[in-house]
Amino acid sequence: MSALLSIVNATQRFGGVVAVKNVSLDVQEGEVFALVGPNGAGKSTLFNLISRFYTPAEGSITFDGHNLLALTPDKVPSLGIARTFQNIELFEQATVLQNLLVGRHRHRSGNMLSDLLFTPSTRRGEVAHREAVEEVIDFLDLQAFRDKMIAGLPYGVRKVVELGRALATKPKLLLLDEPASGLSVEETQDMAFWIEDIQKQMGITVLMVEHDMGLVSAVSSRVLALAEGQELATGTPAEVQSHPAVIEAYLGTSGIQKGGQKGGQKGGQKAQNDKGAAA
């Protein structure tokens, strides 16, 4: 089984700060892969590297046999990568339906002229897009909000709409940036069910960043723990949670900063051993 997405030795710097340092990961087709780590560990930066909002200083990213680094951000979705954002980036002055329809953008067939004339093929395309979007609406129970403006919706619903918009692109790989942040216990449970369904029924591979270890343990098959831009450990949720370097990064053992960094390096070595074992 070859990896759907593989990142090899990616490094990203902002000025003097190294946000991601030599991180490698392989996401296998059909799995739910989670990135965990304290704030500032470089998880979102990694996402932004995959969506090509940032270009890594070093390293390579390949998806499904394509070199992602050769693409601009707007070409990434056409390969079948969709994402959500940590701080919800919806189209505020549009309805839920319109937001989801924008998700169908990569499947559009017409051009500006056919849209201008609204040719029969554009009309057929609109109906087809609508049918695809309705499937997503049914899946996520968004029927009641179809014609509501985003600007007036509560936070939890927005979070779901953003997931829906990503699903409407019919991706192969779904990047979820903190899908459960800010959600209530019930909403988080719903999210867990949806992620499971997305993986099992729709066959979409999921890569997610999440702080809620409950959700991570419930849905993900493998977890990569990051701290200060470096890999600490990779493995099953249980393995990673009990990994000493991870515990140290979250809680700190010696209480001295330097000790933590040393531990991080050690952890990196260990993680490589772990990966060897997994392979």
Add this chain to the structure above:
Amino acid sequence: MELVQLLLSGLANGCVYGLIALGFVLIYKATEAVNFAQGDFMMIGAFICLGLTNTDFMAWSFWLAVPITLIIMGVLGYLFDWGVLRQMSGQSQVSIVILTIALGFILRFAAGTIWSHEPQSLETPFAGQDIRSGGVVLGIDEIAIIVVTMVLTLLLYLFFSRTKLGVAMQAASQNQLAAYYMGIPVKRMQSLVWGLSGVVAAVAGILFASKGAIDPSAGLLGIKAFAAAAIGGFGSLPGALLGGLIVGLVEPLSARYFDAPGVSQMAPYAILIAVLIFRPGGLFSQTQKKKV
């Protein structure tokens, strides 16, 4: 020798453009709004000073008129943000752009009605004096413009790096929410920045009017200053000044070396377009991407 005079005059003009551009950038950095009326602020500042000191109007002492003008313009800038822009929170940037352009028209009308549409010169103590040495005539007014600009730049630098208020303003412009949480009154900081850019505009206006004649439509110079700000990279204070100097120098030089009508008028924009194509962020580019 003629070239030296040309360069000096270009530098002096460039300083004025640079100061107007500085006003743009101050406001843009602090509020992400673009004040298209900055040129008209400059014009109004010039006219207030002119109205106070010229013999046709109130005939006060020049040295009294200048500080009063600076104060008035500072207050006007502050009041504009406080009274108008603060009411607009939640509206798009486009609205603010349109609003400031409309403000420019009103200021132009007001200046024309109060001080007439005829071009007038500011009567300064150093008007018409010059230094002659070896066939070169250097106007005192031009030298004064360059010196004042340098001093003002230094003062602004010290203000932003050394004073508590300046640092607070920087903080508020870099991250509004974080600054707010740290107890910085973000809204007042924004109004103060508007006031500050009003003062800078007034200085530019006084310098401009002391060098040549000014009329209400002089505010359209703001467009050249805008080009200067964009050449320097919107959001960089030294870039704005440098962009101003480039525009100021390019104008007379292109008129001298290219013999066609309108060339000096269009040259700054040609440079602007070249910069935008080859170095879209301006010469001092800053990362313009939003964090997600």
Add this chain to the structure above:
Amino acid sequence: MRFVFKTSYDADIRLYKHGAQLFWYTLLLVIMLCVPLYFEWTGDAYLLGEITAVLIFAIVGMGLMMLTGQTGLASLGHAAFMAIGCYANILLLQAGVPWLIAFPMAGLIAGVVGTLIALPVLRLHGVYLALATLAMSILTGDFIVLFEEYTGGVSGITAPDISIFGYEINKYANPYAFYYVVLAVVILGVFAHQNILRSPTGRSFAAVRDSEISAQAMGINLTRTKAKSFFFSCTMAGLAGALFGHSAGYVTHETFDIVMSITLLLMIVIGGLGFLHGAFLGAIVVGLIPVIIANGRSLLSTSMGININIPGLESALFAAILIGFILFEPMGLYGRWLKIRTYFELFPFYRKDMFKRQKSYLKTERVQ
């Protein structure tokens, strides 16, 4: 309150939302078609000329609405694109090109030239587009003088008559036929505008307006999308400019000045940003203001002997109205109408803050 029961996806796709809407718009069309008959009957075509002028402005308004209302980009130079359309049309006609070809060509030329000019700045923050177009509208007059050979420069140029298959149309000789020409362009424009809005292209415009970052994440190419919107907008401006030339009969380097660009912006803001209706309401207001000012002036001079002739008064008045709308009625006249309608539909449950936008802290576009 009306509840529309939708039985097929087509209910959301077609241009009208319910039967009553279809009825009202058809009625409006019939009235617009019959208007010249009334003026022909009275024999006084002055008011018809005013209506035609309003319709011409509405054509630019639709284009600008697409750009500013739908895509969130401001152009301060649409008068310049009108000028390009106007001069292109006249020059093509002078070169012997039939009107039916010259007129759409004029629109396309304006669209292409406008897009080429805007392309370098479309990659950047929207402010740069405002700047570039503002510079354009200031330089338009200079350019027209510079190319005096073709444009007539300061002395101006006369627009030839419209000729459709040998049928000559002159605004003064035959105002009724000219009205129908303009109306036909308006109707085509409305369909084009609405078709774009309900198709993927229109949605990508709105996506770019609301969040550039997630538009990209959905596979939308920002520069290309903005360029499309700008092209549509400039083409509409070019068409309107060509009609404006026929309407004025004679244009010079001073016809398409910056005040006109500002007036165009004023028009869509007053009408209501983001609504097609707004373009028309705004055009009506902009068409009426000069009439009101002229009447007010003559009233003052005849009744009180005051002669007001302050230069710049009109543009200052325009600007003051613009500021008033942005501050107190940001959704424009059409927004006011929506509020009134909602008030009666929901009576007595209307809340004052129903249309109010949330106050928010700056969503910065910068990293640091």
